[in-house]
Amino acid sequence: MFKIVKYILADILKSRVILAYTIFLATISTSLYLLDSNPDKSTISLVNINLIIIPLMSIIFTTIHYYNSYEFIELLVAQPISRNRIVMSEYVAVTLSLLIAFMAGVGIPIILFNMNTAGWSVIYSGLMITIIFSSLAFLCSVLTRDKTRGIGAALLVWLFFSIIYDGLILFILFSFNDYPIEPLIMVITHLNPVDLARIFMLIRLDVSAMMGYTGALYLEYFGATTGMFLSSIVMVLWAVIPVTIGVKVFRNKDL
């Protein structure tokens, strides 16, 4: 498997898109640290990059890369190797390239300017968000044959988790606020990887103003230690489950 990963990864790392993404992230994070004398504040600003730009880039790039490699994947499927191996290589290579870009663009500046537990929590959730959205993108593209529809579905997934979901939670809160819905809200929070990543970072950063309702409730419900542990585990599930389904679908798919 590593042979295919090696070749695909080398190909992606030479592409201008990944290079531009890395430079973009590096410019933003370095300037955030240089502009503010208090590095903790800059780390807090980086939270928003983790929550908006990284999921968007991961999901779009993975989807487009899959469709652009379609003929090549077809050629690989005609070789004497198993489909699992091909499809996992494709996924691992794309995700690795995005992780490398993230580490170079955001990880290294954090390590240089503000290496503490808060910094690590931002790095961890950025890495997890990359893996999760790449995994979701992969599932979307395996499920849809048409390129435009696949990219549309991927964008919709991003929009749903980043923006629509919060609206839905607010709606539920207002409609059922006479009932004890806290347990329900806790379940719903785990169903959104972006919210989980946000809570995971903010528990360490200790900024109550940015916690929001779900974050505050989360902290009250589970406490800091259990909360961090639980949210990090659920994020791992979010990374593993979509790609596993994707591989299953791909195994019996007509290309």
Add this chain to the structure above:
Amino acid sequence: MISIGQLCKRYGKLPVLNNISLELNAGSCISLIGPNASGKTTLLKIILGIVRPDSGTIGVAGTNALEGYRYRENIGYMPQIAKYPDNMRVGQVINLLKSLRPSGIGYDEELYTTFRINEISNKPLRSLSGGTRQKVSACLAFMFKAPILILDEPTAGLDPLSAELLKAKIKKEAGADKLIIVTSHILSDLEDISTHIVYLHEGKILFHETISEILKRTRTTSLSLAVAEIMRNSSHV
């Protein structure tokens, strides 16, 4: 070498292959022809394991092709559209495929030399023209000395000289007791190289004959005339 039994495939409601049974033997070059959308590429893709059939059986070199993937060691494949990752170099693609296939029997580098692939092996694939990419695909299909070769429109996009070189190679391999399956719309090309014709029409095999049988039956002198005759008749039916 390849035996296909009662193969059926639908895309949604549209039947593409309808109960196809076929027996293909080594030492022959089969031309798969038929109008657009008659199921040629789908049939090839099913043999290659790229598309899964709804029902039916396929045996390749004695093994069941619907389970496992090792049987594909016997097949060299040249796709209709060659598209490779943009920044990969020609040499890298060749090395990648070499690393994925068994190397025990050595490599057939005849096309690699005749098409002078070594001169472009440092170029990224994105910079190559369609025809040059087609040459790389052809070279890859023959490289692994596979006893079965599946070539989907091999001469499309090639210049006349390269097309002739490729045809000569196909002829040579068919003489070396291999099974070659070719699809093309350029019938004069096929007439030179093939021994048998399989004609697909709306997912069914209309006939499977040698070229001389067809010429005799249609009382024509060339394959293109014969096939035109058959297509005209079958559209009247």
